[in-house]
Amino acid sequence: MGRKPKVAIVGGGIGGLAAALALHRRGLEAAVFEQSAAPGDIGAGLNLGPNALKAFRALGVEDAAVAVGVQTGQQIIRNWRSGRVILRQQRGDAIARRFDAGFLTIHRADMVEVFLRALPESLLSFGAACTGVEQRGAVAAARFADGSAVEADIVVGADGIHSAVRESLFGADAPRFTGCVCWRGLVPVEAVAGSDFGRDMTAWWGPHGHVVHYLVRGGALVNFVAHYDSEAWTGESWTQECERSELTETYARWNASLLRLFESSERYYKWALYDRDPLDEWGRGGITLLGDAAHPMLPYLAQGAGMAVEDGCVLGEAVARLGDDPAAALRAYERARMPRTRRAQLGARERARENHLASPFARFRRDLRLMLRDRLGRKTAPLYGAWLYDYDVAAVENL
Numbered sequence: 001m002g003r004k005p006k007v008a009i010v011g012g013g014i015g016g017l018a019a020a021l022a023l024h025r026r027g028l029e030a031a032v033f034e035q036s037a038a039p040g041d042i043g044a045g046l047n048l049g050p051n052a053l054k055a056f057r058a059l060g061v062e063d064a065a066v067a068v069g070v071q072t073g074q075q076i077i078r079n080w081r082s083g084r085v086i087l088r089q090q091r092g093d094a095i096a097r098r099f100d101a102g103f104l105t106i107h108r109a110d111m112v113e114v115f116l117r118a119l120p121e122s123l124l125s126f127g128a129a130c131t132g133v134e135q136r137g138a139v140a141a142a143r144f145a146d147g148s149a150v151e152a153d154i155v156v157g158a159d160g161i162h163s164a165v166r167e168s169l170f171g172a173d174a175p176r177f178t179g180c181v182c183w184r185g186l187v188p189v190e191a192v193a194g195s196d197f198g199r200d201m202t203a204w205w206g207p208h209g210h211v212v213h214y215l216v217r218g219g220a221l222v223n224f225v226a227h228y229d230s231e232a233w234t235g236e237s238w239t240q241e242c243e244r245s246e247l248t249e250t251y252a253r254w255n256a257s258l259l260r261l262f263e264s265s266e267r268y269y270k271w272a273l274y275d276r277d278p279l280d281e282w283g284r285g286g287i288t289l290l291g292d293a294a295h296p297m298l299p300y301l302a303q304g305a306g307m308a309v310e311d312g313c314v315l316g317e318a319v320a321r322l323g324d325d326p327a328a329a330l331r332a333y334e335r336a337r338m339p340r341t342r343r344a345q346l347g348a349r350e351r352a353r354e355n356h357l358a359s360p361f362a363r364f365r366r367d368l369r370l371m372l373r374d375r376l377g378r379k380t381a382p383l384y385g386a387w388l389y390d391y392d393v394a395a396v397e398n399l
C-alpha cells in the first residue's frame with residue numbers, strides 16, 4: 001500500500017470499536033466519533049458464539065473478554081410453566097473443540113471497555129453526533145451536530161440500528177414492528193441466592209413469549225431478557241425505563257423462579273422489536289456501513305454483536321489489502337460480508353415464529369421434536385446450524 005488511507009468511523013459501539021482495533025493492529029489509524037458524552041454503563045447482556053470469540057482472538061482481546069465475561073456451560077430450554085427441560089445442549093469444552101472457541105456472555109459496557117483499553121485514547125472523540133455524510137470527488141465527509149465536519153478517504157457508519165449514515169446514504173427506512181416487546185433487567189446473584197443460575201444460558205419457551213437469562217460481569221449479575229407478543233408498546237430505544245408491574249403482570253402465570261428473578265431487579269428497560277429487510281447495497285464511494293447500521297437483525301440467533309465484530313475484522317483486512325483504492329476496498333468488504341449477514345438476518349426472522357407458538361398442539365410437537373433430538377445424542381450439534389460458528393475471520397476469502 002502506498003499512502004495510508006485516512007479512516008473516520010461514526011459510532012463507538014461494539015462494531016465501530018472492533019473496526020478501529022482491526023485497523024490499528026494493521027498500522028492504520030481510524031478516528032472514532034461517538035455521540036455519547038462518555039463511555040457509559042448502558043445496556044445489558046451480549047451473547048457471543050464461537051465465531052465472535054475467534055474474531056476477538058484475531059483482534060488480540062479474547063483473553064480480556066473472557067476475563068470479564070462468563071463462559072457458557074450449557075444451553076437449556078425449559079417449559080415456561082413447569083420448568084421441565086425440553087433441550088439441554090453442551091456449550092462448554094466439546095463445543096470449544098468442535099468450533100475452536102466456546103460461547104461467552106458479557107455485559108455490553110464491559111465489552112466496550114475491553115476495546116477502549118486496547119485502543120489509543122487519541123483516536124476517540126465523544127459527544128460527536130453525526131448528522132449525515134457525503135462524497136465529494138475522492139473525499140468522504142461526515143457532518144456533526146455542532147456544525148463541524150471531518151474529511152477522510154473512508155467513512156464507516158457503525159452508528160447502530162438508527163444509523164444517521166444509512167439514512168443519509170439511502171433515505172429513511174421503513175422497519176416493520178414485529179408485534180413483540182422485550183423487557184430486560186440485571187440482578188445481583190446474591191439477590192437470587194438458592195436459585196440455580198450456574199454458567200448456563202437458559203431459555204423458557206411459552207405461549208406468546210420466551211425468557212432468556214444468563215450470567216455476566218464475571219458471574220456477579222444475572223441478565224434477563226423477556227420477549228412477549230404485544231401491540232401495547234412500539235418504542236425502539238435501548239434506554240426506556242418501565243415499571244416492574246409490566247413484567248410481573250405479563251408473566252404472572254409463568255414459573256415462580258422466573259417471577260422471583262424479575263422481582264429482584266432494581267431497574268427495568270423495554271423496547272419494541274422491529275424487523276428490517278436486508279439492504280442490497282451498504283455504501284457508495286468511500287462510505288460504507290457496518291454492524292447494526294448495515295444489517296440490523298432480530299435477536300433470535302444471538303448474533304448482532306458477533307456479526308458486528310466480524311464486520312470490523314473483515315473491514316480491517318480489506319482496507320489493509322486494498323487501501324490504495326478506498327472504494328474498491330469497501331466494495332470487497334461488502335461483497336465478503338453481505339451473504340453471511342443476510343442469511344443471519346433472515347434466519348433470525350424464521351426463528352421468531354418457533355419461539356412464541358401459541359397453540360398448545362404446535363408447542364407440544366415442537367418440544368417433542370427437540371426432546372427427541374436431545375435424547376438421540378445430538379447434544380453438541382448446534383441448534384441453529386454450524387454455519388454460524390464455523391466462520392473464522394482469520395480465514396476470510398473473496399477480498
Ligand SMILES: Cc1cc2nc3c(=O)[nH]c(=O)nc-3n(C[C@H](O)[C@H](O)[C@H](O)COP(=O)(O)OP(=O)(O)OC[C@H]3O[C@@H](n4cnc5c(N)ncnc54)[C@H](O)[C@@H]3O)c2cc1C
Pocket residue numbers: 010011012013014015016033034035036042043044045046047108128129130131158159160161162163164184238290291292293299304305308
Ligand atoms: C445503549 C445501547 C444499549 C444496548 N443494549 C443491548 C442489550 O442490552 N442487549 C443486546 O443484545 N444488545 C444491546 N445493544 C445492541 C448491541 O450492542 C448491538 O446490536 C450490537 O453490539 C451491534 O453493534 P453495533 O456497533 O453495530 O451497534 P451499537 O452497539 O448499537 O453501537 C452503535 C454506536 O453508535 C453510536 N451512535 C448512534 N448514532 C450515532 C450518531 N448519529 N453519531 C455518532 N454515534 C452514534 C451509539 O451511541 C453507539 O455507541 C445496545 C446498544 C446500545 C447503543
